[in-house]
Amino acid sequence: MKVVIVGGGAGGISTASNIRKIDKNIEITVLTRDNNVAYSPCAIPYVLAGKIKSFDDIIMKKPEDYKEKDIDVITEAEVTSVDSNKKAVTYVKEGKEIKLDYDKLVLATGGNPFIPPMNGSDLEGVFQIRNIKDGIKVQEWAKDSKNAIVIGAGLIGIEIAFGLKKLGLNVTITEMLPQIVPRSLDKDMADILTNYLELEGINVVLGQPITDLNGEEKVKSACFGDGTCIDADMVILATGVRPELELAKMAGCEIGRWAILVNERMETSVEDVYAVGDCVESQDLILGANTISHLGTTAVRQSKTLARTITGRKSKFNPVLNSMVSKVGKLEFGAVGLTTSFAQQNNIKPVVEKVEALTRARYYPNAKPMDIKVICDADGRIIGCQIIAEERVAERIDTMTLAITEGLTCFDLSNMEFAYAPPVSMVTDPLVIAVEEVSKKFN
Known part of the structure; x- marks a missing residue:
């Protein structure tokens, strides 16, 4: 079997690696217009800020490293056409036009800056x-x-x-x-x-x-x-970016409101053509409607699903919550689920509470303020959370991601067990404080 992957970003290169982990015999070719693969674009601002020494440090693998995995990565290759009937793509490298046949085609074309x-x-x-x-x-x-x-x-x-x-x-x-x-x-x-x-x-x-x-x-x-x-x-x-859809349209893939439509197995509407990453629409877990999820974590999860699909295994990509976290200077901030305004736009009457807690026991040195906002629906089900502090934001956003995924209410979470030690948390975790406060708004 020949698998051709267009795009060497997180979705494309991860799909190639995950296919190879499952099957040693599939022929895999990755085509990318970039001259680098397996690097993190999210790290670029931190190189500029001097937190990371050089751009070389954010490149995890070079194209030639994939030869050890028997994956052919062709850089600086511009794919110009896709023929899904003849199962072939055409690309240009160093001025030469080259035709490449495939059995399975993966579109991981990402997005173009808007x-x-x-x-x-x-x-x-x-x-x-x-x-x-x-x-x-x-x-x-x-x-x-x-x-x-x-x-x-x-x-x-x-x-x-x-x-x-x-x-x-x-x-x-x-x-x-x-x-x-x-x-x-x-x-x-x-x-x-x-x-x-x-x-x-x-x-x-x-x-x-x-x-x-x-x-x-x-x-x-x-x-x-x-x-x-x-x-x-x-x-x-x-x-921001807009999904790159030209090749998908050439292949005849159905396009949704924003991007390529795929099912839970990452299959497009065209047989043997698949898509992952910024160029596809995902399903929102809370609303059930399609959305865009321009996150590297989403692309990597999709690639694992697609690798199982292509190799004939059971696969399913779950709906997204777009959980995110970032750090600017000393300040960390993260969010998951719906904001208050977005909930209202989708005819959900949110019940909201914002509290200030501490990242450590109040008597422990260097305890930092932590602002937490919890958003619930009219039944008390948690549908969103936002946190800002100088430390320990990511793990709490992950906790709330799990809570929303499992359909927990603020009452459920307020009775859950949380670990405690003075250097890392208050005896009552800040998340518990937040959900206890929002619980008071319900009869």
Whole structure:
């Protein structure tokens, strides 16, 4: 059997590795336009910030390393066409057009950076960060820059803004919505993070879209819709990505509202064509509707499911909750499930409580404040959680992910057993404090 995988990101390369773990005889070819595979794009902002020494450190494997697994990784290869009837793909490498037959085709094409409508986005000094090459360009350009603007205050935007600040630049981050991290945090929680960024010297501008980037050849300033402008030697467009669907459409795959439609076995509507990662739609566990999950953790889980599908084993990809965690400077923040506003948009009447606890026993040195927000539906079932603190956020988000997955109510969680020791927690865990408080709102 010949398996061809288009895309060398988390979804594509993990699919190849997981197939090989199960079956030693399948012929596997990975085609990627990048010159690197098996690296973490999520780590790029932390290289800029100096937390990770170099971009080389975030490359876990080189393409030639996969030869040991008998996986053929072809880099700098641009796939130009897919013929699902003849079961063949065509790619271009070093100016040569090459045709490759397949028995099974995996589309792991990821997403393309979204460029909002604005003048001057093609000026020198305007960047998008999707791979290591982009990160290196930004790092080099920053050496001769003074003022940087990051457009888009999602996770990547915030992390990059902090990284550029650590490089010594004057940094402004802008968001057209009235808060940062709008997909994962409610405004009251986002405001905590905004205040921290401002204390770190980052200027945060909310509720105003940038419409113009100005300069002759290089960018010199950015202007808002109201006509006000700020200086900029460099601009980062952190405005999100859109699924790359051109090859899927060539293959005849059914496309949903945003991306490729797949079933729980990662099969598309076309026989022997599969898809994983940023280019597919997933099912939301709480709402039951399709959603987008642009997370590396989702892509890796999907790849494990797909490897079992292709090798003829039972497989099922479970619905997603989009649990996330990040760290900017000293501050960790995480979320899982629905925000209050998103619940309301989907006709769910949320019951919400926000509490402040401590990360350790109050008498233990260096105990840090922990803000926790718990969101339940009208029956007390937990449907969302947001946490901000200087430590121990990730494990509590994971706990709440499990609670939501299992359909637990705030009453269930308040009676569960939690481990305790003064250096790592309060005797009553902060999660328990939060669900006890929200429980009081029910009769």
